[in-house]
Every structure is written in structure tokens, then in C-alpha cells.
Amino acid sequence: MSKNVNIDWNNLGFSYIKTDFRYISTWKNGQWDEGKLVEDNMISISEASTALHYGQQCFEGLKAYRTKEGKIQLFRPDQNSKRMNNSCKRVLMPEISEEKFIDACIKVVKANEHYVPPYGTGATLYLRPFVIGVGNNIGVKPAPEYIFCVFCLPVGPYFKGGMCPVNFTIADYDRAAPYGTGAAKVGGNYAGSMLPHKLATKTGFADCIYLDPATHTKIEEVGAANFFGITKDDKFVTPKSPSILPSITKYSLLHIAKEYLNMETEERDVLIDNLDEFKEAGACGTAAVITPIGGIEYKGKLHVFHSETEVAPITKKLYNTLYGIQLGDVEAPEGWIVEVK
Structure with missing residues (x-):
């Protein structure tokens, strides 16, 4: 791990922890920009954004796992990409290519590698990609601009003390x-x-x-x-x-x-x-x-x-x-x- 973080891996819950970097890309004039990693976990958007008024947004959830050998792996991110694009289509938002989606997830995991919990703790790194409609718009119609973002946080095992019905x-x-x-x-x-x-x-x-x-x-x-x-x-x-x-x-x-x-x-x-x-x-x-x-x-x-x-x-x-x-x-x-x- 490239940096030490003061986390009790064995007692993590499922709650927000600010990690160092997140990926952000903006859609304007018919295309997505290159996207970049940023440190700020706050997003500034117009008060008239469709995400706020008309629910024009969608999200995904996936995890990064550390193996016994210390490698880090994502589980079926192509399927999350496909599902996110289906959600985008349903609420008239621009799609994100599978290549861009997976690249964004990999960039975020690599930039926050020290937050990927050790093997054997039951903890994992949870990734939350999302797309929101933004920009000045007050009518019920698709937004003029969109933001695609991926952030991550370490989360503990879902079942404390083992799986139970x-x-x-x-x-x-x-x-x-x-x-x-x-x-x-x-x-x-x-x-x-x-x-x-x-x-x-x-x-x-x-x-x-x-x-x-x-x-x-x-x-x-x-x-x-x-x-x-x-x-x-x-x-x-x-x-x-x-x-x-x-x-x-x-x-x-x-x-x-x-x-x-x-x-x-x-x-x-x-x-x-x-x-x-x-x-x-x-x-x-x-x-x-x-x-x-x-x-x-x-x-x-x-x-x-x-x-x-x-x-x-x-x-x-x-x-x-x-x-x-x-x-x-x-x-x-x-x-x-x-x-x-």
C-alpha cells in the first residue's frame, strides 16, 4: 500500500468515508470530456438541475477486492456499465462507453489503493458511479449538461459476526x-x-x-x-x-x-x-x-x-x-x- 490510513479494517460499517480521489467527467455540446481525478468531494450545480427537480439521474454499485496475493480486482464491471447505460437510456441521459466506465473505476481504485481493505478482513472497497442531469433548465425535458462521477469508500462485511437468516x-x-x-x-x-x-x-x-x-x-x-x-x-x-x-x-x-x-x-x-x-x-x-x-x-x-x-x-x-x-x-x-x- 502506498500510504497508511488509520482505519480499523475489522470494525468497518457501511457508512460514508471520504477517500482521497474521485473521477469526474462532464457532458456538454453532445460529448463527454476526457474526465479527471479530483480531490474535492463537493459538486457545485445549478439550482435548476434536472437531477434535483425531475429525478434525471442514475447510479451503480460495485466493489474492488484484495486477493490473498495482494492483487486488487473488480468483479464484472462490464455488467455495471451495461446496466448504467440501460438506466441512462430510460431517463434520456447520454451513455458512457464501457471503456470509459471501466477506466474511471480503475483510476479511482488505483488513486485510492491504500483504502482497499486487506484480504481476510471481510471488508472491501465500494465504488459508486453515478450520472446526474445538471445545468440551467426549468422545463420537464432532458438536461443541457450531465456529470458522470465515480467515488469510493471502504466498507465492512455486511454481516457482523457471520451470515444469519x-x-x-x-x-x-x-x-x-x-x-x-x-x-x-x-x-x-x-x-x-x-x-x-x-x-x-x-x-x-x-x-x-x-x-x-x-x-x-x-x-x-x-x-x-x-x-x-x-x-x-x-x-x-x-x-x-x-x-x-x-x-x-x-x-x-x-x-x-x-x-x-x-x-x-x-x-x-x-x-x-x-x-x-x-x-x-x-x-x-x-x-x-x-x-x-x-x-x-x-x-x-x-x-x-x-x-x-x-x-x-x-x-x-x-x-x-x-x-x-x-x-x-x-x-x-x-x-x-x-x-x-
């Missing part, structure tokens, strides 16, 4: 509209989820599960994560819907279940009335990789899967394989790892 309840609210922005990673989806999350935690649950907005009969998302279940005959099943955010972790798990664990996999409707078909269930996303689901409260009853206290065996295998790939301990499929050199 948690319980969820069904939300009375919808996360997204049937033909809305559910498949885009835009801030409005998250703003709308804060109240149902608060109501769920108030009643003792980890978060809430959102059903499909059209019929309220099918599981869509678990808080800000994707759902999966393991059937009694060992199939890996995950919901399919145009209003679910396509999780990079979920698609990685689909591949791992099939290619590493020789399981059958299905993306299909998951009916809330058919919870009995699953012996294990979990939520998956960048932050936790996998959050095991102990039980789901539905119509006043708690449906328990494997256990409320123990992580189920297939869920554990999926987690260990994916996390092992991210840390460089398990061989990765071709193209999944980008080494930061």
Missing part, C-alpha cells in the same frame, strides 16, 4: 409501476422504498418484499435486492419481470448454480401463495452477496424456510462460491474479473 414481511406498497422505471437503477425507486422499509423494521422485520405491481400475486424484489429460492428438488429459481432491477449478483448466482453446483435453474413467476415449493430462500445483491431468508410473513403468518437461525446448505455453497470468485480464491468464469494494475 433474517425475516421479511410483504409490503403494502409497490416498488415500481408495471411499465415504469423498476428495471433502471434510478434514485426515485429507492426514495419510494424508504417508507415501506421503515414500516417493516418498526414491526421487527429486516425489510419488506414487494409483489408485482399489476396483480400483487408474484414476488418481485426483497427490499433493494433480488429474490431467489431453492425448490425441494434442488432447482435455483428467481423471479422474471420487466419491473425488477436486473441484479448482477443474481445473474452470477444463476451461472454458478448451473455451472459450478450442477443445479437446474429457472427464471419465472414466483407466486406468493406457493412459498411451500421452496426449502431455502435468499435475497442477493452487491452489498451482502446473499442475505438468507429465514421466514416471510404473509397474511399474518410467518412462513419459515430452512431455519430462522441457521444458513441453509445450498445457500451457503452459493455464497462461498461467489464470494470466493470475488476474492480470487475460486477460479472465475472467463471475463468476470478485471485486475487493477
